[in-house]
Amino acid sequence: MKANPRDVNTGTYYMDGDVAAGYGALAAGCRFIGGYPITPSTEAAETFARIAPQAGAVFIQMEDELGSIASVMGASWSGVKTMTITSGPGYSLMMEAIGLGAMIEAPFVILNIQRGGPSTGVPTKTGQADMMQARWGSHGDYEVIAIAPDSPQELFDYTIKAFNLSEKYRCPVMIMADECVGHMSEKVVVPPAEEIEIEPRRFYNGPKEKYLPFKPDKDLVPKMVKAGDGYNLYITGLVHDEKGYPIKNQLEKGKRQKLPTRRLVDKIRLNADKIIELTEEGMDDAEVVVVSYGISYRVAIRGIEIARGKGIKVGNLRLITVWPFPDKKISELASKVKAFVVPEINYGQIVFEVERCSHGQANVVLVPHGGAGVHNPEDIAEAIEYAVNEKKKIRKVVEWKTRLEKFVFEGGYKLNK
Amino acid sequence: MEPLKMIEKDIQPMDVHPMNDILRMDRLPHIWCPGCGIGTAVTAFAAGLDKANIDLKKTCIVSGIGCTGRVAGYIKLDSFHTTHGRGIAFATGIKVANPDLKVIVFSGDGDLISIGGNHFIHAARRNVNMLVICINNFIYAMTGGQVAPTTPLAAYATTSPFGCVEPPFNIPYLADSSGAVYVARWTALHVRRLTNSIAEALNKPGFSVIEVISPCAMYYSRINRLGDGLDMMKFYHDNSEIRHGEDTKNLDIGFQTKIIVGKFVDRERPTYMDSYNKWLSGTKKAEK
Numbered sequence: 001m002k003a004n005p006r007d008v009n010t011g012t013y014y015m016d017g018d019v020a021a022g023y024g025a026l027a028a029g030c031r032f033i034g035g036y037p038i039t040p041s042t043e044a045a046e047t048f049a050r051i052a053p054q055a056g057a058v059f060i061q062m063e064d065e066l067g068s069i070a071s072v073m074g075a076s077w078s079g080v081k082t083m084t085i086t087s088g089p090g091y092s093l094m095m096e097a098i099g100l101g102a103m104i105e106a107p108f109v110i111l112n113i114q115r116g117g118p119s120t121g122v123p124t125k126t127g128q129a130d131m132m133q134a135r136w137g138s139h140g141d142y143e144v145i146a147i148a149p150d151s152p153q154e155l156f157d158y159t160i161k162a163f164n165l166s167e168k169y170r171c172p173v174m175i176m177a178d179e180c181v182g183h184m185s186e187k188v189v190v191p192p193a194e195e196i197e198i199e200p201r202r203f204y205n206g207p208k209e210k211y212l213p214f215k216p217d218k219d220l221v222p223k224m225v226k227a228g229d230g231y232n233l234y235i236t237g238l239v240h241d242e243k244g245y246p247i248k249n250q251l252e253k254g255k256r257q258k259l260p261t262r263r264l265v266d267k268i269r270l271n272a273d274k275i276i277e278l279t280e281e282g283m284d285d286a287e288v289v290v291v292s293y294g295i296s297y298r299v300a301i302r303g304i305e306i307a308r309g310k311g312i313k314v315g316n317l318r319l320i321t322v323w324p325f326p327d328k329k330i331s332e333l334a335s336k337v338k339a340f341v342v343p344e345i346n347y348g349q350i351v352f353e354v355e356r357c358s359h360g361q362a363n364v365v366l367v368p369h370g371g372a373g374v375h376n377p378e379d380i381a382e383a384i385e386y387a388v389n390e391k392k393k394i395r396k397v398v399e400w401k402t403r404l405e406k407f408v409f410e411g412g413y414k415l416n417k
Numbered sequence: 418m419e420p421l422k423m424i425e426k427d428i429q430p431m432d433v434h435p436m437n438d439i440l441r442m443d444r445l446p447h448i449w450c451p452g453c454g455i456g457t458a459v460t461a462f463a464a465g466l467d468k469a470n471i472d473l474k475k476t477c478i479v480s481g482i483g484c485t486g487r488v489a490g491y492i493k494l495d496s497f498h499t500t501h502g503r504g505i506a507f508a509t510g511i512k513v514a515n516p517d518l519k520v521i522v523f524s525g526d527g528d529l530i531s532i533g534g535n536h537f538i539h540a541a542r543r544n545v546n547m548l549v550i551c552i553n554n555f556i557y558a559m560t561g562g563q564v565a566p567t568t569p570l571a572a573y574a575t576t577s578p579f580g581c582v583e584p585p586f587n588i589p590y591l592a593d594s595s596g597a598v599y600v601a602r603w604t605a606l607h608v609r610r611l612t613n614s615i616a617e618a619l620n621k622p623g624f625s626v627i628e629v630i631s632p633c634a635m636y637y638s639r640i641n642r643l644g645d646g647l648d649m650m651k652f653y654h655d656n657s658e659i660r661h662g663e664d665t666k667n668l669d670i671g672f673q674t675k676i677i678v679g680k681f682v683d684r685e686r687p688t689y690m691d692s693y694n695k696w697l698s699g700t701k702k703a704e705k
Contacts, residue, residue: 062539075510
């Protein structure tokens with residue numbers, strides 16, 4: 001299905017990433033955003049609030065992030081595409097609701113413009129430290145999809161993709177951008193509506209009496225109806241059967257029940273190959289592969305250039321989809337290359353996924369950054385150089401001491417014995 | 418007795434339950450304890466829905482968590498059982514995204530006034546078009562009788578073993594001062610009046626609140642030695658006083674004190690969607 005011309009402000013712009021995300025949301029067919037102002041994501045909410053009336057969409061500023069995400073799920077079951085916009089502290093408040101979103105299989109998108117540090121942290125500076133929270137933040141078993149764009153253009157494009165994925169797999173989709181991308185101004189091309197592919201909601205159109213709200217299709221994703229269609233839906237956060245009824249009673253009666261949480265996990269895991277999007281370059285003869293995402297990828301490009309200038313064969317793997325994690329791809333590469341170098345703006349999150357998937361076949365080097373800025377490309381180049389020269393198999397993640405770490409922490413803290 | 422005769426006369430042999438269209442019979446028996454007032458409130462709600470003459474296909478019910486949070490699951494409408502305290506926020510999303518729907522939030526005092534208190538006052542301020550039915554049993558019952566923001570001063574609860582030391586919320590006053598357009602309070606004994614109130618509020622545009630004082634025979638009455646459900650009903654019978662239009666400031670409930678019930682607020686204010694559309698049409702004209 002193509003986008004509605006009414007939703008698309010075709011043209012070439014010079015805009016920042018947050019604004020581009022607002023345009024992207026409307027172009028994707030978003031009709032409801034419940035949000036709460038939080039730096040550095042406010043421009044996205046402001047943009048959407050300004051352009052929403054042209055398409056009959058609504059922006060409502062809720063009383064807090066708990067309310068924002070709850071309203072977004074309500075609107076989603078009301079039959080429209082929905083999104084909420086936030087950053088670190090607000091994202092933490094939304095965690096409980098992400099579990100509900102996964103459980104009631106409400107399609108919605110969360111745009112998280114990550115800031116640096118825990119708690120209030122550095123509100124106006126960048127960070128990539130919410131990556132594990134995106135995956136594991138809510139309690140219980142569930143799977144989500146997370147995308148990490150690296151430029152304002154991508155914030156436009158991948159906001160649309162995030163909506164498409166959420167409609168297709170009926171799960172919360174996170175756009176894990178960071179302040180650097182959100183506040184970076186670049187050229188953004190908004191294509192004509194007929195060039196934008198959007199995924200319509202998977203509405204049920206069979207006989208009414210046979211409808212079961214959680215009966216999966218072939219791809220494990222159930223069809224949806226909307227509130228007010230007379231289906232007498234029962235949507236609950238309790239573990240429920242295909243009809244939506246809580247299963248506790250049936251379990252007590254000793255019936256064999258398929259726990260739906262199994263499907264919530266499997267619908268993403270088994271479709272992972274279709275969901276995952278990566279870019280790779282220079283892999284053929286690579287001795288070391290740099291694995292990066294978001295703004296770190298753009299810094300890594302320069303680091304790789306420097307390393308290649310010294311004659312090192314470096315591959316460049318970018319995770320566009322961070323969750324579900326590309327296990328297969330990393331395992332496959334691990335048997336071929338000497339080491340992975342993972343620059344990220346935190347003290348180690350995705351690097352442990354890389355370590356897990358490399359199964360001890362390759363060394364894994366973390367190039368950390370505490371936030372509030374991006375890496376120095378020289379550090380990445382040096383980490384690559386170290387990785388290619390290291391002969392030993394080191395069966396744990398090696399933390400590369402960057403210039404910043406050496407300068408600020410003088411080689412790191414030591415415990416007094 | 419007069420009322421009994423009246424009921425007897427009305428009883429006709431039936432194949433199905435008279436509320437078959439409104440309750441999910443396949444989910445019964447329900448989870449509520451003997452002597453609980455929630456079932457009575459649900460009966461009044463079902464009768465009120467019938468009386469209000471609204472399109473049930475276009476009606477949604479949203480609940481939070483707790484004993485009353487289970488109500489949504491027994492009502493045969495589009496029902497949503499959400500996370501703790503988020504019922505009103507969830508309902509705001511439903512209503513704003515599709516203004517054709519009629520939305521009812523049916524939940525408990527802990528859910529709506531404590532953890533969801535912020536959503537309650539803000540939805541009232543915005544005047545989002547919804548009916549909130551708040552069952553007030555003075556306690557967190559689902560979790561075993563802990564002190565609530567509505568527990569009267571000096572009443573016992575499992576987490577206030579020496580008596581509640583905090584003054585409780587006066588729910589009608591909170592709703593009134595936050596901007597609700599319809600505020601009423603009844604007890605689980607006032608079934609007919611509660612039914613009428615629900616029917617009236619369902620047709621009232623704006624944020625309406627009906628508080629239902631309900632006995633919790635299992636926890637609140639037991640811990641405070643107030644007898645069983647029937648004793649509580651007797652207490653409501655002897656100690657509740659109907660005072661329509663009473664200033665909501667005067668509606669505090671103390672431990673085993675008089676309960677003032679009635680319809681306290683009934684006023685007109687532009688609803689959220691009215692204001693939104695008005696603003697929108699204004700900007701459109703300005704653009705031209």
